[in-house]
Amino acid sequence: MTVPGSFNAAEYLLGQGRPDALAVVSPRRTLSYAELATEAHRVAAGLRALGVRPEERVMFCMVDDVELLSGILGAMLAGAVAVPVSTMVTGLELGRVLADSRARVLCVSGEFSGQAAAALTGAPEVTDVVLDRADPAEFPAGVRAHRWTELSTSDDPVTSLTWEDSPALWLYTSGTTGQPKGAMHRHASIRAVCATYAEKVLGVVAADRFLSVPKLFFAYGLGNSAFFPLSCGGTTLLEPARPTPAIIAARALADQPTLFFGVPTFYAALLASDVPDDAFSSVRYAISAGEPLPAALFTRFRDRFGVEILDGIGSTEALHIFLSNRPGAVRPGSTGVAVPGYSLEIRDEQGAVISAAGTPGELFVSGPSTAMGYWARYETTKQVFQGQWLRTGDSYVLNSDGTYTCLGRFGDMLKAGGIWVSPSEVEERLLQHPSVAEVAVVAAPDEDGLDKPVACVVAAPSATVDADELIEFCRAGLAAFKRPRGVVEMAELPKTATGKIRRNVIREMVRDSLLVPQPQS
Numbered sequence: 001m002t003v004p005g006s007f008n009a010a011e012y013l014l015g016q017g018r019p020d021a022l023a024v025v026s027p028r029r030t031l032s033y034a035e036l037a038t039e040a041h042r043v044a045a046g047l048r049a050l051g052v053r054p055e056e057r058v059m060f061c062m063v064d065d066v067e068l069l070s071g072i073l074g075a076m077l078a079g080a081v082a083v084p085v086s087t088m089v090t091g092l093e094l095g096r097v098l099a100d101s102r103a104r105v106l107c108v109s110g111e112f113s114g115q116a117a118a119a120l121t122g123a124p125e126v127t128d129v130v131l132d133r134a135d136p137a138e139f140p141a142g143v144r145a146h147r148w149t150e151l152s153t154s155d156d157p158v159t160s161l162t163w164e165d166s167p168a169l170w171l172y173t174s175g176t177t178g179q180p181k182g183a184m185h186r187h188a189s190i191r192a193v194c195a196t197y198a199e200k201v202l203g204v205v206a207a208d209r210f211l212s213v214p215k216l217f218f219a220y221g222l223g224n225s226a227f228f229p230l231s232c233g234g235t236t237l238l239e240p241a242r243p244t245p246a247i248i249a250a251r252a253l254a255d256q257p258t259l260f261f262g263v264p265t266f267y268a269a270l271l272a273s274d275v276p277d278d279a280f281s282s283v284r285y286a287i288s289a290g291e292p293l294p295a296a297l298f299t300r301f302r303d304r305f306g307v308e309i310l311d312g313i314g315s316t317e318a319l320h321i322f323l324s325n326r327p328g329a330v331r332p333g334s335t336g337v338a339v340p341g342y343s344l345e346i347r348d349e350q351g352a353v354i355s356a357a358g359t360p361g362e363l364f365v366s367g368p369s370t371a372m373g374y375w376a377r378y379e380t381t382k383q384v385f386q387g388q389w390l391r392t393g394d395s396y397v398l399n400s401d402g403t404y405t406c407l408g409r410f411g412d413m414l415k416a417g418g419i420w421v422s423p424s425e426v427e428e429r430l431l432q433h434p435s436v437a438e439v440a441v442v443a444a445p446d447e448d449g450l451d452k453p454v455a456c457v458v459a460a461p462s463a464t465v466d467a468d469e470l471i472e473f474c475r476a477g478l479a480a481f482k483r484p485r486g487v488v489e490m491a492e493l494p495k496t497a498t499g500k501i502r503r504n505v506i507r508e509m510v511r512d513s514l515l516v517p518q519p520q521s
Helices: 009-014 033-049 066-077 091-101 110-120 187-202 219-231 245-255 264-272 295-305 378-384 423-430 467-477 503-509
Strands: 022-025 030-032 057-061 081-084 105-109 128-132 144-147 167-173 181-186 209-212 235-237 259-262 285-288 309-314 321-324 343-347 361-366 389-398 404-409 414-416 419-421 436-445 451-459 486-489
Touching: 009 033, 009 066, 009 187, 009 219, 022 033, 030 033, 033 066, 057 066, 057 091, 057 110, 066 081, 066 105, 066 167, 066 219, 091 110, 091 167, 091 181, 105 110, 110 128, 167 187, 167 219, 181 187, 187 219, 187 309, 187 321, 209 219, 209 245, 219 235, 219 259, 245 264, 259 264, 264 285, 264 295, 295 309, 321 361, 343 389, 378 389, 414 436, 414 451, 419 423, 423 436, 423 451, 423 467, 436 503, 451 467, 467 486
Parallel strands: 022 235, 057 081, 057 105, 081 167, 105 128, 128 144, 209 235, 209 259, 259 285, 285 309, 451 486
Antiparallel strands: 022 030, 167 181, 309 321, 343 361, 361 389, 389 404, 414 419, 436 451
8 A cells, every 4th residue: 555645734834934034923922933833833732732633623713813823733733633613603603513523622712712611512522622811711521621821831843644635624614505514625735725826826925924804714814814924935914803994904004914815895894994095005916705896896996095906716615716817917897717727617507518608607616725525414515526526606607708707606605794604594593583484584785786694584473573683683693794784574485386485586676675774783
């Protein structure tokens, strides 16, 4: 039996910069490449001391700072699987992914210790919680609590034997179907996104400084703030706080990023703010992904801030961007062309390849960074990962000039702020409210042309629908970004003869619902 050559993505990333070069800048700490490597190896030793074995999962619910970055790298150095998850989840939601992943170790920033305590009641396999900037809390019996600073004092380098195809990361996503599921990525996939999009589209160099609105738990943000800067010996500018236009503009003015990454919703927020027009004067490229960037936002941002936005599309399953506009060749309103190293196909509902320009179909992608599949989701894996091809679930057309334009979701999933939202998950929550008899959640464009969730509700007998109350009810039980931005009361939901909800009809009915004043939330 031939043993493949060893490769560890964390070791690769940490070895690209000069030891004395600046690797990380955050409001609390600044680290050189040598110091970041020391920190990552300390984490690796600490995880081993907790009994973490190769390929076991280590979950991180942490703010973007040195601890999360070194934690992800340290887990990979130890041969474990790093599982960064959204910090916007409720305790119940965190408990579900903890239980699904069967992680034994959970690393948590102090801000989220309450969610962690709630999550552990539904995740009996967790044995250890590591807390950053918080005293050990009261957790269920059998769960040991540790301080991050006391995780290890070892200075010895720790690198477990891993291969290109060894699992490195699980990233949870609702993706193209239903409830969150873990997309499993190899060590080699991390190097692949650096060698394709980062090098061949952005042309990253050691002098680059990277500032990202999307966080490290998000596949898009993980590339922006970890993989890409470290792969070229550059500097990542981490921001622990919830991003606002004022915070991001202040960081941009103070730390002078050369590459700025956002999502269309945030670009719209910047345009609506009073941040200085020269806030992004140091930026050579702004990048957008997560959802299609309306042409009007591209034009308004360029005209005000003097920077063109390179719109692209990626996915958690593909790890990063595989279709993108190019510097100096942007077609506003399009997603550009395939990133070198990736192949694209548009297929009809029968699976036949569509070659004619202007004919819509579903986008499929093939490339070196696609996930190995979903953890413990056999049927869904077969639907999405089809041989060398990844089914994106997005409806696209090929334009006559060779660029691609997104028409929306091929199915019923929607995005809010660039993050997938499962309509069924929001509907399930709303149906728990006593005033709701039936509900369908669909997407409707807001004033900036960005899709947001809208709940179409049929009231229970003798009940009254209160839009503000329902939105707050969702906020209390779901991550805030999943809440509906509007509530439309209907006498009945349009359905087919077999009783299925006609979502396409509902989307047309509420298409303009967010263009009129909505309840404040």
